[in-house]
Structures are given as C-alpha cells and as structure tokens.
Amino acid sequence: MxxxxxxxxxxxxxxxxxxxxxxxxxxxxxxxxxxxxxxxxxxxxxxxxxxxxxxxxxxxxxxxxxxxxxxxxxxxxxxxxxxxxxxxxxxxxxxxxxxxxxxxxxxxxxxTRTFPIPGVADEAIGLKHVEEAVAIRDSLLTAFERAATLPPGPERRALLTVTFVGGGYTGVEGFAELLSLATALLKHYPELSFDDLAFHLVEIRDRILPELTDEPARWAIRHLEKRGARIHLGTSLVSAVDNHIVLSDGTEYDNHLLVWSAGNxxxxxxxxxxxxxxxxxxxxxxxxxxxxxxxxxxxxxxxxxxxxxxxxxxxxxxxxxxxxxxxxxxxxxxxxxxxxxxxxxxRGKKVKPYKHHSLGTVATLGLGKGIFQYRRIVIKGLLAWLIHRGYHVLAIPTWERKVRVALVWAAALFYGRDIVSLLSVQHPRAAFIAATLGARQQRETGSPAAATVPASAQPEAGPSGTDEVSATSPPDGRGD
The missing domain is CATH 3.50.50.60 (FAD/NAD(P)-binding domain)
Structure with a gap:
C-alpha cells in the first residue's frame, strides 16, 4: 500500500x-x-x-x-x-x-510573526490557539473581579486596560469581541464605570482590515471608536516592559492584557x-x-x-x-x-487545478455587530453579524460540532454569555496544596492560618504584580 x-x-x-x-x-x-x-x-x-x-x-x-x-x-x-x-x-x-x-x-x-520588542516575550499572549483564547477571556474576567475591590485610580484603570497589536481580521475581531464582553460586564459590577475601561488597538499600517476596501474599513474604525476604543494607526509598539506600554506616537500607559496578533x-x-x-x-x-x-x-x-x-x-x-x-x-x-x-x-488519472471565487469577507465586531463585503456590496450591523455566524457554523467541520455551537448560541439568547472565570483551572493543584499546608500549620501552631502556596505551584505573577496565592483566594495571572 x-x-x-x-x-x-x-x-x-x-x-x-x-x-x-x-x-x-x-x-x-x-x-x-x-x-x-x-x-x-x-x-x-x-x-x-x-x-x-x-x-x-x-x-x-x-x-x-x-x-x-x-x-x-x-x-x-x-x-x-x-x-x-x-x-x-x-x-x-x-x-x-x-x-x-x-x-x-x-x-x-x-x-505567529513576532519582533524583538522589549517586554513582548514576557507579557504578550497570542490569539492563534484555543488555549490562548481561553486565557485572554479568563484574564479579563479576573481583572474585573480584582478591579471591583479597588478604589478609583491608576491601579484600577491599569487592570481594565487592554492592548491588541495587529489590525488584521484576527486582531480586529478579537479586539471587538473582548470590548463587547467588557462593556456588557459593567452591568454586573456597579463599582465600575465605562470610564474605567481602556481598549487600545495598535496597527502599523494606516488602516485596519486590509481584506476590505477603504470605506468599509474606515467605517469599522468609526464604529469601534464610538464604542470607546482607541485606534492607533501608523503606530508601532516600542516597549511593553513590566506591562507599561510605549507606542511610537509617544503614547504611554500601564496595561493589564497585551494580545499579539500582528500577522503570520x-x-x-x-x-x-x-x-x-x-x-x-x-x-x-x-x-x-x-x-x-x-x-x-x-x-x-x-x-x-x-x-x-x-x-x-x-x-x-x-x-x-x-x-x-x-x-x-x-x-x-x-x-x-x-x-x-x-x-x-x-490511480493514474488526471488531476485538476484549484480554483475558487471568493464568497466575500465577513467579520464580527462584537455581539450583534459585524461587517460583510462581497465586491461592491457592503452590509453592516446585525445582518452582517448573522451572516458571519451562519457562514461559520456551516463551515466548521462535522455535524457534531455544528450542533454544539448552535446550541450554545441558542442558550445565550435566553441567558446571556457565561461570565465565570476559570483561570485557576490552569493551576489545578494550587488549592489542594494550600489546604495541605494550612492543615500542617494548624497542627504545628494549634491555630488556623492561610497557607502560602509554594512558588512551584503558583501561576506567574499577574500584571499588577500579584505573586502570592493563599488558601482563601484563587490563583491569578494570565496563565500564558
């Protein structure tokens, strides 16, 4: 054979x-x-x-x-x-x-295409694999929990600051969806306000979504800016050391989540x-x-x-x-x-050339928002978003996966998105180790105490410098 x-x-x-x-x-x-x-x-x-x-x-x-x-x-x-x-x-x-x-x-x-920019290797996370997407989501949800316990100020604002580098389809869609989630989360956190959010999209070219023609791409920028996004065109990332972002246009700010989607x-x-x-x-x-x-x-x-x-x-x-x-x-x-x-x-037969006429381009810009273009036909808003979902649920292979995705969407119509962070899943033994050490300290001292988990079982330090996990608090950090 x-x-x-x-x-x-x-x-x-x-x-x-x-x-x-x-x-x-x-x-x-x-x-x-x-x-x-x-x-x-x-x-x-x-x-x-x-x-x-x-x-x-x-x-x-x-x-x-x-x-x-x-x-x-x-x-x-x-x-x-x-x-x-x-x-x-x-x-x-x-x-x-x-x-x-x-x-x-x-x-x-x-x-993923990367560049030797200071801090990127230590702080950034990609958006090419499902593990990265989960970590990004859990990082934002955990940041909301932490920010809700802090008074208004630089530390709270830094926790709710997100930066995406790359204005292609992956970057723009990921940025828009995460912005949609963050905006929706505010109703569950009365301690926080829209002004606490800061979402930055950095693109070295003078436009985003290069698969679209100029006017639809400009509309996407205006749409995102109306929702509070900050779009930095013709700008590159200079440094991300210690989660402090420095851009080539002179902009500087403290950041929590840095997502790298600057092409392949x-x-x-x-x-x-x-x-x-x-x-x-x-x-x-x-x-x-x-x-x-x-x-x-x-x-x-x-x-x-x-x-x-x-x-x-x-x-x-x-x-x-x-x-x-x-x-x-x-x-x-x-x-x-x-x-x-x-x-x-x-089988010794003639092979055929590959030829495919594009079906158009479609992008999601958050829940209920999207843009679709086929030649000169441009559709924006809810209908484009429905086209996006319809096309991709048909395109994902196997009926088993199509049905699972469709059922999750149907449930979300009635109950909304799930907003539970499972960041601790990336460190499943942390709680057990904390409980074991706490029991040991209680036997030795005769009084209950919150045990500190050894560094080997801890997640990496989070963007705000969290470097300790106790028996009374879940692990933190991006887990990337």
Whole structure:
C-alpha cells in the first residue's frame, strides 16, 4: 500500500485526511497525520471564545474521533528529506524518529510573526490557539473581579486596560469581541464605570482590515471608536516592559492584557528544513493543481496547500501574478481538492487545478455587530453579524460540532454569555496544596492560618504584580 504522510492537522490537513478516508479503498493506501495537537482548531471562532459566546471545546475538532482510519502521531515534523522519502518527527516527549513515506502532503500552516520588542516575550499572549483564547477571556474576567475591590485610580484603570497589536481580521475581531464582553460586564459590577475601561488597538499600517476596501474599513474604525476604543494607526509598539506600554506616537500607559496578533510568517520547517523548493517568503512553490514544482514540471509525490504554500489564484483578475489569500475559506477548499487530486494521481488519472471565487469577507465586531463585503456590496450591523455566524457554523467541520455551537448560541439568547472565570483551572493543584499546608500549620501552631502556596505551584505573577496565592483566594495571572 502507498504510505501518505500529512504534515499538520489544520484546515487543509484535516480536510485532506477527512476526504481521503472517504475516497480511498482500504487496501489502496495508509494515511498518517502528524500534528502537535490531537485536534483541529477552528480559528475563526477564537474571537467568540474570548468573549464567552462559544464554549472553548466546541471549536476544537478531535482528530481521533473524526479520522478513525488515519494513523495520528502527536508530534512535530522537524525535517523533510523528500529525496529519500523520509520525515523526521519529534514526539511530545522529545525523541526524534524518521518516518518513511511514499507521498507527502504538507499543510503546516504559518506561525505567529513576532519582533524583538522589549517586554513582548514576557507579557504578550497570542490569539492563534484555543488555549490562548481561553486565557485572554479568563484574564479579563479576573481583572474585573480584582478591579471591583479597588478604589478609583491608576491601579484600577491599569487592570481594565487592554492592548491588541495587529489590525488584521484576527486582531480586529478579537479586539471587538473582548470590548463587547467588557462593556456588557459593567452591568454586573456597579463599582465600575465605562470610564474605567481602556481598549487600545495598535496597527502599523494606516488602516485596519486590509481584506476590505477603504470605506468599509474606515467605517469599522468609526464604529469601534464610538464604542470607546482607541485606534492607533501608523503606530508601532516600542516597549511593553513590566506591562507599561510605549507606542511610537509617544503614547504611554500601564496595561493589564497585551494580545499579539500582528500577522503570520512562514513555518520554519517549510522555510529552512526541507529539500523541497520554497520562494523568498519561505512558502512552497506550488502549481495550480497543488503539486510542488513549477508550471512546467511537478515534483513527484509532493503536495502542499494552506498558509505554507503559494497557491496560484486562478480566479484573480491579475494573470500569473497573484496567489490565494491565506484564509480558512481557501484552506478548506484546497484540502478537499488536494484529496481528490492525490487519489486521482494514485490511480493514474488526471488531476485538476484549484480554483475558487471568493464568497466575500465577513467579520464580527462584537455581539450583534459585524461587517460583510462581497465586491461592491457592503452590509453592516446585525445582518452582517448573522451572516458571519451562519457562514461559520456551516463551515466548521462535522455535524457534531455544528450542533454544539448552535446550541450554545441558542442558550445565550435566553441567558446571556457565561461570565465565570476559570483561570485557576490552569493551576489545578494550587488549592489542594494550600489546604495541605494550612492543615500542617494548624497542627504545628494549634491555630488556623492561610497557607502560602509554594512558588512551584503558583501561576506567574499577574500584571499588577500579584505573586502570592493563599488558601482563601484563587490563583491569578494570565496563565500564558
């Protein structure tokens, strides 16, 4: 049997494996998928996870459950030697192993683009994985609890200050959803007021949402500013040391939550650890049929799709000079086409090129607010938000996940969003250790005492410098 190796289980990788299971005969080929996580994250829903509109587990699609005939390896591909048809895989426990293959499908995606800005590595959190979205949400909810116990002043304001760096879709949607959550939370905290909130969006370009045309993008800025947001265009982050934000336009302020969403860059395995051809941007050179190579010659048994591949955009008005936009809309469809082409190639049949006309762009700007554009048609507000939800609940794979997400939305219509912070879940032994030490101190001293948890069981210090957890208070900090 032919051995097919799929690198990464993101959109393109998951759909490739999913469709291969449906099309391949049981004795025709074996499929192995390698990914550091045993699930696919539906990233367009991460902003709603940060706002508590969707349960975190519902945006994670189990690979084992939905790919029962695919061999799953939880690990990372660190090197690809296509000349010898082997891939070096590092498992979660550390050892490396060479896995042979006959056909390779590389859908490794992209990684978060970062810069050596002081303080970013220590203070920022990304918005690319479900764990990060949960941590962002819990950090804001915990900050509200702490701020409600403080008198008006700099410390309270710092706790309720949030900064997003990056004005692309991920950044704007995450920013808008978190602002929506924060505004809604105020009714539950009579001690706090709208003036205590400070939400900053920092974008180095002179506009946000580059997928939209100029006027809809400007409308989005005006809309966010009316809701109290501060949009810093043509501005970059200079420093975030000790949660003190310094911007290139001279703005300085104390901050609590820093979210980094300043775009993606090529996956390092693709860019530097393979003998397959890549372009200057570190993306695979891919033909229109998703095989690696040039328009004149394909590399046998090597395929790529998604954010790690420069896929020619046959639907573009720019002949020969345009590539598909790295988004979920293309990755899902490329995965489906790739699976069909791999099966056709195995059976000696003709493969077909990938071509998809965009269905438009849509973004959520908070609960009941959104913007949609298809060519010159622009829809704003509630209808655009409904289009966003309708499209993505249909796009998320498997009926099981569609139903779960829809049920959470239905419950929210009657009961609203869940506003319970579970930040302590990231440190599940803290309360037990505190209780154990408290009991020990009581036996030794004869009087009850709040025990301090050892540093090894504590979360990292929070933005306001919290560095101690007692038996009478939950752990704090972002948990990132």
């Amino acid at each position: 032919r051995r097919i190796l799929i690198v990464s289980g993101g959109y393109a990788g998951f759909y490739t494996a999913w469709k291969l299971e449906k099309r391949l005969r049981t004795d025709e080929a074996s499929v192995t998928l390698v990914d550091p996580r045993p699930y696919m994250t539906y990233q367009p829903f991460l902003p709603e996870v940060t706002a508590g509109s969707i349960e975190a587990r519902h945006v994670a699609v189990s690979l084992r459950r939905h790919l029962p005939h695919t061999h799953l390896i939880v690990g990372s591909v660190v090197h690809i030697d296509h000349a010898h048809r082997t891939a070096t895989i590092r498992s979660a426990d550390g050892p490396e192993d060479e896995v042979p293959y006959d056909t390779i499908v590389i859908t490794a995606g992209a990684v 860059q090529s996956n390092p395995v693709v860019a530097r650890h393979t003998d397959l051809p890549v372009d200057r941007a570190g993306l695979f050179r891919v033909r229109a049929d998703l095989r690696l190579g040039t328009p004149y010659a394909a590399i046998p048994d090597a395929w790529a799709a998604g954010d790690n591949a420069a896929v020619p955009d046959l639907a573009s008005d720019i002949p020969g000079g345009s590539f598909t936009v790295p988004n979920a809309q293309h990755a899902v469809r490329q995965g489906k086409r790739l699976a069909k082409n791999v099966v056709a190639d195995l």
